[in-house]
Amino acid sequence: MLTGRLPHMLVLAALLLGAPAARADLTPTHVTVALKSARFLMPAPTPGDIAAIVYKEGDAASKKLAETLAASVDTVILTPKLTSTANPDFTRARLVFITDAALADIDRLSEIAKIHHVATIASKASCSQADKCVLTVETDPKTQIYLSIDAATAAGVTFSSAFTMLVRKH
Numbered sequence: 001m002l003t004g005r006l007p008h009m010l011v012l013a014a015l016l017l018g019a020p021a022a023r024a025d026l027t028p029t030h031v032t033v034a035l036k037s038a039r040f041l042m043p044a045p046t047p048g049d050i051a052a053i054v055y056k057e058g059d060a061a062s063k064k065l066a067e068t069l070a071a072s073v074d075t076v077i078l079t080p081k082l083t084s085t086a087n088p089d090f091t092r093a094r095l096v097f098i099t100d101a102a103l104a105d106i107d108r109l110s111e112i113a114k115i116h117h118v119a120t121i122a123s124k125a126s127c128s129q130a131d132k133c134v135l136t137v138e139t140d141p142k143t144q145i146y147l148s149i150d151a152a153t154a155a156g157v158t159f160s161s162a163f164t165m166l167v168r169k170h
């Protein structure tokens with residue numbers, strides 16, 4: 001029988017060595033949080049501005065997710081538009097949501113976003129850490145927004161100073 005600290009240490013080791021929790025792909029909650037961020041964009045979004053949602057061309061699950069995300073966009077703030085990785089269209093976009101499947105094309109997508117001066121958003125922190133996404137929105141275990149200053153600068157995207165004080169920066 002194990003006594004003392006050893007059983008507790010074994011339990012802790014089992015927890016630490018277990019499979020890491022999988023990060024969720026974008027969800028309507030991510031969209032809601034990011035849309036609140038859009039209010040801090042400078043200049044502010046105007047009627048007719050777009051929230052582009054990028055799905056992986058040929059990936060039915062990615063397209064279905066993009067459709068679900070589009071349905072969750074508050075159209076008072078931005079108008080949703082689906083676009084595929086095969087021919088991404090960021091015209092009039094202020095925010096670009098990138099599904100996990102579409103992240104395989106993040107280098108090309110981030111270059112296109114820079115041309116259009118648009119903020120890219122994903123649910124994977126690695127995207128903003130690599131300066132490919134302007135924002136990463138995490139919702140589990142708690143809501144957290146990460147801002148890549150370098151990605152925002154490269155894309156010519158500006159947020160109010162109040163917003164930059166509220167978020168974590170990469």
